[in-house]
Structures are given as C-alpha cells and as structure tokens.
Amino acid sequence: MKSVPFYIATVAILIGVTFPVSAQNVTSIFGHEIYVSDQDDGEHLMIDGTSALNDGQVIIWEIGVAGDAPFIMGWTGSGGRMCASVPFIISFATDTPSVDVLPIECGRLPHKIGDGEILFESPGIPGNPGLAYLWTPEAGFTSTTASLIDPGSGWDAMRQREISAPNGFLAFPDTRDYLRELAGDAFPDVMRLISGPPDATYRGTRLITSNCVSGNCPFGGTLIIADTANRKLYLAWATQDTAPGKSRPAISEWPEDLRQVLQDWQSRW
Structure with missing residues (x-):
C-alpha cells in the first residue's frame, strides 16, 4: 500500500x-x-x-x-x-x-x-x-458478498478471552445455535436487541456480557452469562416497555450468584 x-x-x-x-x-x-x-x-x-x-x-x-x-x-x-x-x-x-x-x-x-x-x-x-x-x-x-471463515468454537474463544460483547456469541456456530435454542420463538426479539455499546467481565470461568441498543441507550438490551466450565449460557433481554424483561432458562435454574447479577442488570430498567 x-x-x-x-x-x-x-x-x-x-x-x-x-x-x-x-x-x-x-x-x-x-x-x-x-x-x-x-x-x-x-x-x-x-x-x-x-x-x-x-x-x-x-x-x-x-x-x-x-x-x-x-x-x-x-x-x-x-x-x-x-x-x-x-x-x-x-x-x-x-x-x-x-x-x-x-x-x-x-x-x-x-x-x-x-x-x-x-x-x-x-x-x-x-x-x-x-x-x-x-x-x-x-x-x-x-x-458485495462477504468471505466465509471457519470461526471455530465460541467456548474456545472465551478461553482466549476473545468475546467481549453479547453479539460476539453470534460469531461462532456453537454458541449462536445455543442462543437460538435457548431463546426459542423469542430469538428474533433477542437479535433486535443484542447489538450496541457493550460491557464484558471475565470472572474465573464465567463471562458476563451486556449491551444497550445503539441509539437508544439505556432503554433496551441483553445480558448473556457464559459458564465455560459447564458450557452453559444464561440469557436475558428487555426494553423499557417490557421491563424487567425475560430470561432463559427459568430463573430457578440460574445459580444464586447469577440471579443477583440478573437482578442488578434488571434494575436499570
């Protein structure tokens, strides 16, 4: 050049x-x-x-x-x-x-x-x-048509601390498919909210990521927590109109400390 x-x-x-x-x-x-x-x-x-x-x-x-x-x-x-x-x-x-x-x-x-x-x-x-x-x-x-790459595994990427936003999970087929199955019929709603200014924190074997929707912060967004040791994802999404939003899996299946993370995230709405 x-x-x-x-x-x-x-x-x-x-x-x-x-x-x-x-x-x-x-x-x-x-x-x-x-x-x-x-x-x-x-x-x-x-x-x-x-x-x-x-x-x-x-x-x-x-x-x-x-x-x-x-x-x-x-x-x-x-x-x-x-x-x-x-x-x-x-x-x-x-x-x-x-x-x-x-x-x-x-x-x-x-x-x-x-x-x-x-x-x-x-x-x-x-x-x-x-x-x-x-x-x-x-x-x-x-x-034009974008080139295709083999991104590998999202879990491997997390071990290398390469995911730093909720939409980062979408870059890997395994974690994207996991989120699609987890959200079920609500997956299109999650996709509308998953991109925008993010936060990310790695705590041991866990990754806690959240975002607010571009142009509408802080009135809509997602929370995704990954437990890399057990290969489990925990998902929540909300808008100002749907506060405190929805979460998957059922709250009874969230570890107690992650329930507190969820409650803290929901409190912004």
Whole structure:
C-alpha cells in the first residue's frame, strides 16, 4: 500500500506508513483545499471552500492511494457514545472530488486497500452471511458478498478471552445455535436487541456480557452469562416497555450468584 504524509502547502505521494492525521492541520491535499470547519450545526468537511459533509463529528484519519486512485478516509457521526461513527472516503479520481459514506447505520468495518479499490468487510460464518462493501472511485460503495471463515468454537474463544460483547456469541456456530435454542420463538426479539455499546467481565470461568441498543441507550438490551466450565449460557433481554424483561432458562435454574447479577442488570430498567 502507498500512504501519503501531508504538510501545509501540498501533499506529495510517497511510499510510507499511513497514520492518523489532524484535520485542522490540512490545507492542501492532492491539489485541493481540505479541512474540517466547526460550525453552529456541527462539523463540516470543507472541500475547496464548499461543505461536502456535515455531522456532529468529522475526523480525517487516513490519506492514501489505492492502486492509482488517491483517497482520503475519515469518520463521520454524531460524536456520541450510543452510535459509533462510520467511514467516509473522498475520491480524487476526477477534477471535482467526491465524497462517499459507508451505507451502514453506525459502526465500522475492517478495511483492506487493494488495487483501485477498498474492501470493507466483516467476514461471514456458517449461518451468518457477514457484511461487505467494496469502494471504487467510479461506483463509490457497493454491497458485495462477504468471505466465509471457519470461526471455530465460541467456548474456545472465551478461553482466549476473545468475546467481549453479547453479539460476539453470534460469531461462532456453537454458541449462536445455543442462543437460538435457548431463546426459542423469542430469538428474533433477542437479535433486535443484542447489538450496541457493550460491557464484558471475565470472572474465573464465567463471562458476563451486556449491551444497550445503539441509539437508544439505556432503554433496551441483553445480558448473556457464559459458564465455560459447564458450557452453559444464561440469557436475558428487555426494553423499557417490557421491563424487567425475560430470561432463559427459568430463573430457578440460574445459580444464586447469577440471579443477583440478573437482578442488578434488571434494575436499570
């Protein structure tokens, strides 16, 4: 990959290491004035004196070249904790730079720079197709098929402390199937609530994870507790309207100390 360091007057294309940049220091990139302006209605991405993007927060993060296509990448979002910023790309393929924003509601996907393209991808697993978008200067972002991986076992991942959110259990067929069976007919309800700002704590052989729904914290979310020694999962979910929510298995099957965790979690509603 080629990366582009910048300085006040111009940006020279050099082979190097891409690094975060401060938008306030940028005045000229690829022959155009690019900077971020903080105004009353939020931050504006300014290109040659014209606002090209407006949001609560606009951050320029990476300047580079995909093959022969120069680009600037950054993040745009409300700046709040409830919904992570999404990537945007400025393309310089024509005389007039264009701006494309990754078409997902909030959050980021890992990206890989190729020859004239950038792939944003969360690989799929059996039972979950994943998510992928390909960016090119000509077409902007287009949805594409994500690659498939064999994720292995969720229980092995927990032993390596690789799961840190309730939706992390969905990345592994064994724990995803366990949750589907545990929730039964309510599994679609759980899926609607399982993604968003998470908390996670490993306590010996147990993992306690919870989340609140992106854009609606703290008024909906899930609690999942994993007992890795016995390979058991304990699940609860709720919204403000359904407080204190539902739990699986029956509360009589929860160990006493985990009932207290459940009660503490339910108290937020």
